Amino acid sequence: MAEKATSTYIDLLSDFGFKRIFGSEPNKALLIAFLNEIFQRKKRIIGLVYNQNEYPGAERNRGQ
Secondary structure, eight states, rough: OOOOOOOOOTTSSSSSHHHHSSSSSGGHHHHHHHHHHTTTSSOOOOOOOOOOOOOOOOOTTTTT
8 A cells, every 4th residue: 555645845934944945055046036026126135145043062070
């Protein structure tokens, strides 16, 4: 008997979902188009640079 295929969707309103879709170099054009739509021609983005944006915070009592 064949198994039923299931689909998985990413919630763009979550931090993980937004970063997964818009936070990588291959999706740069998608992010630029998205931001330009938000700005509604008041500003225009023509390029962007991805920098490291995740920094591990200091942990209290680390190693204890």
